[in-house]
Amino acid sequence: MGRMKFLVTAGPTREPIDPVRYITNRSSGKMGYAVAGAARHEGHEAVLISGPTALDVPPGVDFIHVETAQQMYDAVRDMARDADVAIMCAAVADYRPVHVSHQKLKKSEGRILLELERTPDILASTRAEFGFNGVLVGFAAETQHLISNAREKLLRKGCDMIVANDVSLPGIGFGSAENEVTLVLPDREIQLPRESKEWLAMRIVEQALALLP
Ligand code: PMT
16 A cells, blocks of 8 residues: 555643633543554644644644644644544534633623634534545544444444544543544444554554555
């Protein structure tokens, strides 16, 4: 197999409320950085588009830093056309504040309400709007009905494979060094053992490459 171009998203996004506050989630970026590193290790090109993390970029991986879901959307849109394989590990915020205050919000007595709106769905846009026609791999972080929810995402978001991640189990998923995932393909499922994110990343990259025409 020749040298392929991988596009990988990783980490959380940060959705600002005011100059000092934001909404985010517990993604550390480990899973996505491991996937980009595995693709590079196998001799492929890798572009990693990541929200804020504490991690070092794997050697030889091209890196684009973003903060918000909108910035990640724009970066993926700009890079997707050229890629052969796109693997979307990022935990993109589903909602963002409708109004971003330019001044730090003052506290006062009583409650305040924060109005939220949906962010753009990057994974669903990749094939439908960005002109991507390679192998598209999404993740699904679920706390129940893991496989059926993953299968629904596979169809609705135009993916070739979903990496289904049960984030209700202790010791795996968000933030941890290990993970336990099931690869959901149109015609079958591959249950992988609980292993390091680096080991699982190699399996995900291998399986994605096997889906190339
Ligand atoms: O970063 P770590 O600490 O290593 O943790 C890894 C992980 C648990 C974050 C990772 O394994 C994982 O499951 N990532 C997906 C998390 C997620 O947001 O899942 P979801 O089911 O909400 O989203 C489904 C898919 O749509 C994902 O591929 C996501 O990148 C994508 N998405 C979601 C919302 C949105 N607005 N745009 C998107 O592209």
